[in-house]
Structures are given as C-alpha cells and as structure tokens.
Amino acid sequence: MSLMRSNMKFLQMKNQKLFLALALITVLSACTSPNPSFKKEDISLLPKPTSFDLGEGSFRVTSDTKLVVSDEMHKKAANSLTNLFSKAAGFSLEHTAESIEQSIVFTTISGMKKGEYMLDVHPNEITVEASHENGFFNAVQTLRQLLPAEIESAEKVKAEWLIPTVAISDEPRFQWRGMHMDFSRHFFKMDEVKSFLDYMALYKMNTYHMHLTDDQGWRMEIKKYPLLTEKGAWRIPNNQDTICNTRAVENELYKIDESNFKEVDGERKYGGFFTQEEIKEIIAYADERSITVIPEIDMPGHFKSAIDNYPYLSCNEDSGWDTVFTYPACLGKETTYNFMKNILSEVAEIFPSDYIHIGGDEVNIKSWEKCPHCQKAIKKHGLSDEHELQSYFNRDIEQFLNSKGKKLLGWDEIVEGGLTKEATIMWWRGWRPDALEKAAENGNETIITTTDAYYFDYLNEGNPLERIYNYEPVPENFTEEQSKNVLGIQANLWSEWIPNFKRLQYQAFPRILAVAENGWASAETKSFDDFNSRVEKQYKRLDVLDVHYYIPAVKGLDKEIAIVDSALVPLKLAYPLEGVEIFYTLDGTVPTPESIKYEKPFLVEDTVTIKARAYRGKIFNDLKSTKVTRTTYREASNEVPKTKGLKRFVIKGKHKEVKSLKPDTNLKGEKVDSVDLAGFKEEKSFNLVFQGYFHAEEDAVYEFETRSDGGDHLLIGDELIVDNGGWHGPRKRHGKVALKKGWHPILIKYRPSDDPRVMSVKYARQGEELLPMNSRVSGF
Ligand code: ACM
Ligand code: ZN
Numbered sequence: 001m002s003l004m005r006s007n008m009k010f011l012q013m014k015n016q017k018l019f020l021a022l023a024l025i026t027v028l029s030a031c032t033s034p035n036p037s038f039k040k041e042d043i044s045l046l047p048k049p050t051s052f053d054l055g056e057g058s059f060r061v062t063s064d065t066k067l068v069v070s071d072e073m074h075k076k077a078a079n080s081l082t083n084l085f086s087k088a089a090g091f092s093l094e095h096t097a098e099s100i101e102q103s104i105v106f107t108t109i110s111g112m113k114k115g116e117y118m119l120d121v122h123p124n125e126i127t128v129e130a131s132h133e134n135g136f137f138n139a140v141q142t143l144r145q146l147l148p149a150e151i152e153s154a155e156k157v158k159a160e161w162l163i164p165t166v167a168i169s170d171e172p173r174f175q176w177r178g179m180h181m182d183f184s185r186h187f188f189k190m191d192e193v194k195s196f197l198d199y200m201a202l203y204k205m206n207t208y209h210m211h212l213t214d215d216q217g218w219r220m221e222i223k224k225y226p227l228l229t230e231k232g233a234w235r236i237p238n239n240q241d242t243i244c245n246t247r248a249v250e251n252e253l254y255k256i257d258e259s260n261f262k263e264v265d266g267e268r269k270y271g272g273f274f275t276q277e278e279i280k281e282i283i284a285y286a287d288e289r290s291i292t293v294i295p296e297i298d299m300p301g302h303f304k305s306a307i308d309n310y311p312y313l314s315c316n317e318d319s320g321w322d323t324v325f326t327y328p329a330c331l332g333k334e335t336t337y338n339f340m341k342n343i344l345s346e347v348a349e350i351f352p353s354d355y356i357h358i359g360g361d362e363v364n365i366k367s368w369e370k371c372p373h374c375q376k377a378i379k380k381h382g383l384s385d386e387h388e389l390q391s392y393f394n395r396d397i398e399q400f401l402n403s404k405g406k407k408l409l410g411w412d413e414i415v416e417g418g419l420t421k422e423a424t425i426m427w428w429r430g431w432r433p434d435a436l437e438k439a440a441e442n443g444n445e446t447i448i449t450t451t452d453a454y455y456f457d458y459l460n461e462g463n464p465l466e467r468i469y470n471y472e473p474v475p476e477n478f479t480e481e482q483s484k485n486v487l488g489i490q491a492n493l494w495s496e497w498i499p500n501f502k503r504l505q506y507q508a509f510p511r512i513l514a515v516a517e518n519g520w521a522s523a524e525t526k527s528f529d530d531f532n533s534r535v536e537k538q539y540k541r542l543d544v545l546d547v548h549y550y551i552p553a554v555k556g557l558d559k560e561i562a563i564v565d566s567a568l569v570p571l572k573l574a575y576p577l578e579g580v581e582i583f584y585t586l587d588g589t590v591p592t593p594e595s596i597k598y599e600k601p602f603l604v605e606d607t608v609t610i611k612a613r614a615y616r617g618k619i620f621n622d623l624k625s626t627k628v629t630r631t632t633y634r635e636a637s638n639e640v641p642k643t644k645g646l647k648r649f650v651i652k653g654k655h656k657e658v659k660s661l662k663p664d665t666n667l668k669g670e671k672v673d674s675v676d677l678a679g680f681k682e683e684k685s686f687n688l689v690f691q692g693y694f695h696a697e698e699d700a701v702y703e704f705e706t707r708s709d710g711g712d713h714l715l716i717g718d719e720l721i722v723d724n725g726g727w728h729g730p731r732k733r734h735g736k737v738a739l740k741k742g743w744h745p746i747l748i749k750y751r752p753s754d755d756p757r758v759m760s761v762k763y764a765r766q767g768e769e770l771l772p773m774n775s776r777v778s779g780f
Contacts, residue, residue: 034123035060038164044537045145046203046513047520048530055165057123061147062161063091066103074106076288077128077136080201084144090156104128104143106136115206116171119143121163137290138204142168145202149541152202176447176488177519178207178294179512181504182457182495184214184305185240187260187272192501194285199508199547201289203516208286209294209357209490212274215304215326216240219273220295224342227309234264234271235305241270244499250590250611250623253506253548256499279350287352294409295351298359299340300329300393306339313339315371325364331393332373341400348404355424356401361411363390383417391417398423409447415439426490428455436475440482448473449490454515456507457494459622460550461574465535469514469528491515502548506621509542509549510535536577543617551580551619554612557626562701562736562766563604564633570601570767571612584612590623604628633699634717636742641779646692646746648672655687658711658725661749663689673775675748675761688759690748692780694773696739701766707732710753714761716744730758736766746778 034057045052067078081104082093099105104126112118112131117139120127128139143163144151150159179200181188188196197208212220218232237245237256247254260272274282279295286293304319304326311317313336318327329336347356365386368374378389391414398408398420409424412435419425424445427436430452439446448454453471455463473489491512498504513535517526542549552573561567571582582598583591591613596602598612611625647669655661672678675690694716696702706712706722709730714722716737724733750759762770763777 034058035162038162043146043164043166044534045142046531046534046538047517048525048534049142049168049170050522050525051167051169053167055122055167058162058164059121059123059126060160060162061085061089061093062102063089064102065093066096066100067093068097068099068103068105069095070097070106071108073108073133074136076133076290077140078106079288080137080140081143084147084151085161087155088151088153088157088159089161101125113171114175115204117142117169119166119168119170121146121166123165126163134206134290137201138170138172141202141204142170145541149544152541152544172204172520173522174486174488174519176207176490177205177516178209178447178449178488178490179205179508179515180209180211180449180490180492182211182214182493182498183219183272183274184211184217184495186256186495186499187217187219187270188495188501188504189259189272190274190278190281192504193282195501196504197282197286197289197291199512199545200291202541203513204520205512205516206291207294207488207490208291209296209492210282211296211298211494213297213305214302217271217273218305220279220297220347221273221275222343222346223276224346225306225310225339228306229273231264231309232305233273234262234269236267237270240496241499244497248499253503253622254497254499257501276346276350283351292353293351294353294355294357295347296357296359297340297343297347298361299397300331300336300390301325301361301363302359303329310339315367315374318367322364322366325362327367328363328365330371330373331368331389332371332375332377337393337396340397344397344401345404348401348406354407355409356406357409357426358394358397358401359411360390360394360414361428363413365390385417387417389417390414391419394423395420412436412439415442415444419444424487428492433475440475440478440485443485445485445487447487447490449492454489454491455494456491456511457497460507460511461553463511465511465514465532466528468511469518469526469531471518472523473518474523489515489519505548506550509547510538511550513538539577539616543619548619551614551616551621552577553621554582554614554624557610557612557624559703559734560626560736561604561610561628562631562738563606563628564631564699564701564738566603566605567628567701567766568601569604569610569628571598573614577616580614580616582612582614584610586610606630631701631736631738633738633740634719634744636696636740637693637745639693639745640743641693643671644775644779645671645673646675646690646748646775646778647780649689649691651687651689653685653687655751658713658749658751661687661689661751663691663747671780675759675773677752677756677759680752681756683756686752688748688750688752690746690750690761692746692778693743694739694746694763695743695777695779696741697765697777698741699739701736701738703734703736703764703766703770705732705734705762705770706748706760707762708750708752708759709755709757710751712748712750712759715747715749727753729753743779 037056069078086092106128109129114132115134117130117135119139130136146163148159150157218228222228244254283293307314307319313329314327315330368386401408412425412427415435415438421443425439426447426449428449430450453468474483474486552575556571583595585591585595586608593615607630608628613623614621649669704714704722706724711725721735721737722733761773764770
C-alpha cells in the first residue's frame with residue numbers, strides 16, 4: 001500500500017495522464033479480480049460441520065447484498081444475519097423475494113432432517129438449503145462464524161466482511177443440545193438471559209433449561225400463589241452468599257451481583273423473579289434463535305421457598321433443613337396435588353415447549369416415613385414404600401401434564417419407584433449408572449447431563465475441557481433402540497458458587513464449546529487436538545462478545561514450600577494459550593498486570609506468601625497462592641539400620657483416632673518392603689503401624705505424601721509431617737521437612753475406614769517427582 005502510494009506520487013509529478021490510466025486499471029482490476037482466498041487455519045467452525053470443502057476466493061458482504069427470502073421459514077435465519085450486520089457493520093441487509101446477483105439465497109428443499117442444512121458460498125452468491133426453519137438458522141450461524149470476529153460487535157466497526165468460498169453440508173447428531181441455568185441459588189436478569197441465549201445460538205445449541213424454583217428462591221410469578229414471589233423470591237443472604245463474599249475479597253468473580261439486592265419487609269434481601277410477561281419475552285427471544293425453553297419447577301423436594309410461605313404443603317408444617325435436604329411437600333395431602341397442578345397450569349399455559357421438568361431430585365423421603373398422611377396414602381394406594389409414593393405422585397402429575405398436551409421430564413431419581421414409559425429423564429448422577437440403565441430398559445427417553453462431564457458448576461481444574469470433549473454420552477452397552485432413546489446432552493450451571501454473570505461465563509466458557517460439539521458432531525470424527533485448535537481461534541470472537549472465559553490455571557503453587565536457605569520457584573500454565581501471562585506478588589496483594597511478570601523461576605529467601613494469577617488482556621482466572629515457610633534441618637540419627645525395609649505392626653480393635661495408635665516395641669513386627677495394604681484388604685478391625693528409618697540422600701527439603709481411606713499420620717522423629725487423620729474416603733495429604741543427609745526415624749500410623757481400599761506413601765526431594773516409599777530408602 002505504501003509502495004503504491006509513493007509510486008502514485010512519483011507519477012503524479014511526472015505524468016498526469018499516465019497516472020490516470022494506471023489508476024483506472026487498478027480500479028477495474030479490483031472490480032473483476034476475485035476476493036481474497038482463505039486458508040484452512042484461518043477458519044474455526046464450532047461445532048465442526050459434517051462435511052466441509054474450502055475453495056478459492058470469498059464472498060464480500062456489502063450494503064448492496066440482498067437476502068433472498070421466499071418462505072416464512074427463512075425469516076429467523078435472515079433476521080439473525082440482518083441484526084448482526086445492522087449492529088456491527090452499520091448497514092442493513094435488505095430482504096427480497098427475487099433472485100439477484102451478489103445475494104444470499106435461502107431455498108427450501110424437501111427431505112432434510114431437523115437442523116440439517118447445506119451451505120454453498122461462491123464469490124458471487126451464497127445459497128442456503130434446508131427443509132426446516134432450524135436448518136436455515138444453523139446455516140446462518142455457520143456464516144456468522146465464517147465472518148470475521150468483528151461481526152459480533154454491538155457497535156459499528158471497520159472490518160472486511162468476507163466469507164470464504166466453502167461448500168458445507170451439515171447435520172446434528174442429537175436433537176437436544178442443551179444448557180441449563182439455575183436462577184434460584186443466584187439470580188440472573190433478563191439482559192443476561194438474552195446474552196446467554198445469543199451464545200447458545202452461535203454454537204447451535206437449541207434447548208435452554210431454566211431451573212426456576214428451589215429452596216433458595218422462587219423465580220417465576222404464579223398468579224394464583226402471589227406469596228411465592230412476593231416473599232419466596234427474597235431471602236436474607238445465606239451461607240452460600242457468605243462464602244461467595246469471603247472469596248470475593250480476592251476474586252471479584254465471586255462478588256454477589258449488587259443489583260439483586262432489595263429492601264423487602266424492612267430488610268436487605270437477595271433475590272429476584274421473572275413476571276409472566278418477562279418469561280414470555282424470554283421464550284420469544286429464544287424462539288427467534290431456534291431455541292426451546294424448558295421450565296423446571298422442582299417438586300416435591302427442593303421446595304422450601306414455597307413451603308416457607310404456604311406451610312400447609314409440608315408434612316407437619318415443617319419448613320427448612322433436615323440433615324441434608326429440606327423438608328419436602330407432603331404427598332399424603334390432596335392440597336399438595338392441587339397446589340402443584342395449579343402452578344403447572346400456569347406454567348403449561350406460558351411455555352410452548354413439549355416438556356415440563358418437575359425436578360424430583362434429592363427428596364428427603366424420611367419426612368414421609370414419619371407422616372401419618374403419607375403413610376395413609378401408601379396404604380390406600382397399595383404402595384410398597386416412600387419411593388413408590390413419589391412415583392405415584394409423579395404419575396398423577398404426569399397425567400395432568402399430558403392433559404395439558406405436555407410431557408413429563410425429571411431428574412433420574414424419578415426412575416426409583418417406577419416410571420411410565422412416556423416420561424423422560426435427565427441422567428445426572430454419574431455414580432448411579434443403574435438409574436440410566438433402568439430408564440433405558442424401561443424404554444424411557446433420556447438426556448445425558450452427568451456429573452462425570454457436564455456439571456459446569458464444577459471448577460475447570462477438576463472438570464477440564466478435554467475430559468468433557470472426550471466423554472461419550474451413549475453408553476457402549478446400549479442397544480440400537482436404547483441409543484435412539486438418548487435425545488441428547490446438556491450441561492448444567494448450578495449457581496451456588498456463581499453469584500454473577502461474569503462468573504457464569506467463566507464456568508461456561510470454553511467448556512460449552514465441547515458440549516456444543518459433542519451434541520452436534522458424530523463420535524467417529526472427533527479429535528481433541530483439532531477441536532482445541534478451533535477453540536483457540538474462538539477467543540477473539542468471545543473477546544468481542546465481552547465473555548469472561550476461563551484461561552489456563554497457574555501451576556506450581558498447589559503445595560506449601562519449605563526453605564532452609566532459599567528456593568527457586570518455577571511457575572507454569574496448565575496448558576499454553578496465546579496471550580496468557582502470569583503475574584505474581586510476594587506481599588500478599590492480589591496480582592494485577594502491574595505486578596511482577598513471571599519470566600523464569602524466581603528465588604524466595606524468607607517466609608512469604610506467593611500469589612499468582614494468569615491474565616489474557618483483561619481476562620483473569622482464579623488466584624493461586626501458597627505459603628513459603630523458613631525451616632531448619634533436622635539432624636540425622638546416629639543409628640544406622642541393619643535391615644532394609646520397615647517393620648509393620650498390627651494393632652487389633654477399633655481406634656477412634658490415628659493419634660492413639662502407639663508403636664508397641666515389645667511386639668515382633670513383620671518386615672515389609674513397601675507401605676501398602678497387602679494382605680489386609682479383606683480384613684476388618686485392624687490398624688497398622690510402620691516403623692523404621694528413612695534415608696535422606698543429601699541435605700534437602702523432603703516431601704512426603706500419604707494416601708489412605710480412614711486416616712493416617714506420618715512422623716519423622718516426633719514431628720508430625722503429614723496429617724491425613726480424621727475419618728475420610730481415599731484422600732491424599734502432603735507435608736514437608738528439611739532433613740540432613742543420613743537416616744531419620746519414620747513412623748506411619750494407619751487407622752482404616754470400614755471399607756479400606758488404599759494406603760500408600762510417597763516421597764521426593766521438594767520439586768521432584770514423588771516415588772513410592774520402598775526398601776531402597778528405608779530400613780530398621
Ligand atoms: C441435581 O444436581 N440435583 C439434579
Ligand atoms: Zn406427609
């Protein structure tokens with residue numbers, strides 16, 4: 001460009017005529033030459049299309065581009081494109097009925113499946129073919145992703161609106177590609193719901209599950225029972241709010257959204273709800289984006305916000321928390337059934353979806369065991385237990401929903417007391433595959449929302465992108481018929497620890513992309529590396545959309561650090577991502593991009609707290625921190641063991657505490673070469689003590705790790721180094737100690753759980769890889 005400009009200047013001076021001729025040629029050739037071509041690496045389509053071919057050149061969208069719309073079912077798709085250009089490009093794409101050059105032509109053809117489409121982009125024309133409205137809509141979302149990220153801008157921006165020449169044919173694997181939001185634990189407002197629906201549409205997700213009621217707040221106006229929202233939508237901040245506030249001190253992503261507080265009955269309360277008019281607005285907004293909204297009214301458990309205000313609903317007018325769950329509605333009283341049906345009448349009236357979700361999860365059925373009304377109902381209807389009572393209730397509600405033209409949907413607990421074939425379940429309890437199998441054997445349709453992969457309230461570190469992507473939702477042992485009954489998949493965003501919309505984005509992105517692709521692409525064509533390279537290119541788009549996505553965590557601070565003189569601290573990112581930098585502090589403050597930038601391992605020489613955080617521009621992740629503690633060497637023992645290995649003593653009987661296990665030096669222990677449960681897995685009523693010496697190969701800080709169920713302690717000399725006591729399932733704990741070169745007395749005490757499965761000990765020099773404790777480094 002600059003060369004051309006200087007050339008022009010030269011010519012202008014030399015020969016005006018020649019300049020004009022050249023300029024004319026330049027303009028003419030710009031008109032006739034093809035638009036620029038794209039490389040495959042430039043393109044990121046998510047979810048991945050079924051078939052994709054890239055050609056030469058591209059189509060340029062200008063204010064002259066027309067949308068050829070000849071059918072009512074093209075409108076949503078065309079409007080979606082028009083809206084994007086109106087905002088980002090500042091021009092509107094005119095809709096016309098007749099075919100013309102340089103246009104985007106929508107054509108209805110027969111024989112394609114729901115969601116399926118064909119898209120042909122040529123430099124002079126784009127054609128979109130489908131048989132269903134959602135096919136056209138999906139095609140436009142593909143066009144949207146082929147356009148530069150700036151197309152997502154809410155304001156007019158400068159960009160080259162080029163769409164690469166491609167031929168795409170595409171169809172979804174599942175018809176249910178869902179996302180869930182929990183409005184009860186923390187509330188999200190209209191504009192946030194709309195933004196979330198926009199994200200879903202972009203990634204071709206089509207089902208939005210609104211968890212509208214729960215113990216912590218009722219979020220939908222019900223005209224017949226006004227107290228549900230007048231009072232039930234507002235709470236005095238609860239213990240989850242308190243924990244969020246504590247976390248918010250160092251992490252603004254945990255700040256409770258201030259705008260959800262209001263003065264109610266003279267008190268500052270948290271809450272919010274949707275009026276029925278607002279719900280209609282959400283449904284319409286979703287519908288414009290080919291998204292179906294599914295309401296959930298959770299019953300008969302998770303019903304505290306209703307029972308608080310209509311106490312006659314529970315067994316003994318009890319409201320509040322029993323040990324784990326809240327008191328449920330009483331299923332022995334007719335009033336409960338009427339109450340539920342009156343609510344569901346209003347819900348069915350407003351939501352056009354085929355399904356209404358009635359929850360059914362985590363019911364405290366103990367309340368029914370003690371309730372004369374419930375027990376009477378069990379007898380009267382010839383039921384065998386409380387599970388069957390819930391099942392009786394579900395069937396009654398199901399019949400009612402059917403009478404309103406709706407289908408019943410519930411969490412997988414509803415299979416427990418038996419289920420009609422027509423009910424649909426959401427399998428969520430990853431640890432209860434039997435519930436899914438039972439539903440499959442019964443012929444029920446299912447949606448996979450398992451804790452094993454699709455619980456997005458779990459932290460990214462524990463439930464990472466790769467695991468979600470590689471999760472296959474249809475169990476291998478399902479018959480073809482049972483596989484067909486898997487309607488699709490859904491990820492859930494329970495909001496106990498999601499107190500604002502930015503945190504919701506952080507929990508959802510980029511993991512939502514894995515669910516979008518799992519719901520769409522066939523299992524055979526999946527590849528995480530390929531997927532991940534497309535995800536990386538989406539971040540620019542998400543930046544324009546102002547989404548606070550998750551970025552890789554800082555690794556290296558998960559354990560405390562012990563120093564004698566000094567230590568080098570290496571940090572790294574859990575995985576590489578362009579533009580991500582680590583910043584840290586040593587003065588206890590929260591790291592910002594103005595703090596020390598991590599370049600290479602740094603030296604710590606004193607007791608300090610290291611705090612580190614990754615940033616990508618203004619996007620940041622959860623802070624990581626650890627304590628550095630100055631310590632001194634323990635002198636080595638004068639004793640030198642004669643025999644390799646450790647002595648193992650068995651102490652019979654039950655011990656309340658690990659601490660109370662004493663090595664009995666009078667007993668003849670058995671020599672062992674490793675610390676484990678060999679020979680004891682089937683035993684009951686025993687405890688183990690391992691005793692001997694540990695060899696420090698040089699003066700250094702050593703780390704010990706124990707893993708056990710039940711509890712254990714590891715001591716060097718009389719110092720407790722690893723405290724893995726208490727009463728727990730399989731669990732790891734670490735401890736550090738500075739040891740002088742030589743032999744050090746070691747004592748490991750283990751008190752098993754009722755079902756002992758594991759006991760192991762590892763060691764390493766600080767910062768090195770942990771190795772199993774064995775006779776190479778132990779003796780007695
Ligand atoms: C659930 O997570 N309780 C469905
Ligand atoms: Zn009862």
